[in-house]
Amino acid sequence: MTDETTPTRLVGGALAFAVPSFPDERGVFRTPFRSSAFTPAAGHPLFPVAQVNFSVSRRGAVRGLHYTATPPGTAKYVYCAHGRALDFVVDLRVGSPTFGSYDVVELGREDSPALYFPLGVGHLFVALEDHTVMNYLLSLEYRPENELALDPFDPRLALPIPGDIEPVLSPRDQAAPSVDEALDAGLLPDYAVCRRLEERYSACQ
Template sequence: MDIQPLGLSGVFSIAIERRTDERGFFARSFCVQEFADKALEATWVQANTSFSAAKGTVRGMHFQRPPKAEVKLVRCVRGAALDVVVDIRAGSPTYGRWIGYELTAEARNAIYVPHGFAHGFQTLEPDTELMYFVSEFYSPVDEGGLCYNDPQLAIAWPLPAANVSQRDLAHPSFSELQPVELG
């Protein structure tokens, strides 16, 4: 596996290293030892699947506050998506900055999202499916959200937003957000 930082502290891209032969290839998509070598969380308590039929669908920006803050390992298993994370950690030097990283089923890549980041994505192809491994169980009382199209953040979504849920449309703006305090 090739684990590389993505420009915001704690966020990493994860690419597979293929071993090919006449049959195809073999690759590890997760290794607890390689995660430990980079001091990354590697205990997953839940796996979630998100399927979006329409190209341009936006989901997010979601997070959970402590004590149920979660780390996510997100991989696209069908189609393609622009995965976006926003640093919402109190006192972080990159507070309010975001990055986007393209996930595709063909590349079989993933993004590692640490505690204290809002997360969302936009589908780049129809019938896109993402799989999330999360380090904490879902807790409705600890969930939070951030407005996906907040002008202060100016996230550069590549397509016009489609199929945004009423729940996601109701998330507060960045200026209304209380930063996430991590212990």
């Protein structure tokens, strides 16, 4: 069993939580989310879950860099249930002290964490193995008109996407704008707005 540890604090207020594992002769049982660990670390309970997704990806699949227009904004809780993925946490909130910064976490190892993404923090992952399964809990249901993307290969971000894979992207992600283009178009989340919305959501729980 993996002992409960203090969550790792990532860029932009994101959090990485240890996932307890309980192996026996049948296999292994894991607990990706526990309110007793989340609430003290985040300072509020997990958002009411509005939608649950999972994706299955081939090696080299690049999903992202994705974020939600804010308002309304969407928070995420993400876990790799099978395979391996390199997960990128990117602060896209204009005015944030860590704007444009990122953290990279490998998911899918026996000791890999679950990740919490607050409002305005972008998400990208690269599947390192075939049949990589990612699970997502979302604070709002998916609305295509609110879902936005940035070029994952934007030199300004310089995300360390592995060079030994052949990237596979959706047409939408291939055509996504750069950070500078999104800034000029006023598409990126505002740090102060994200903070106000998070405080409002927390007060309602």
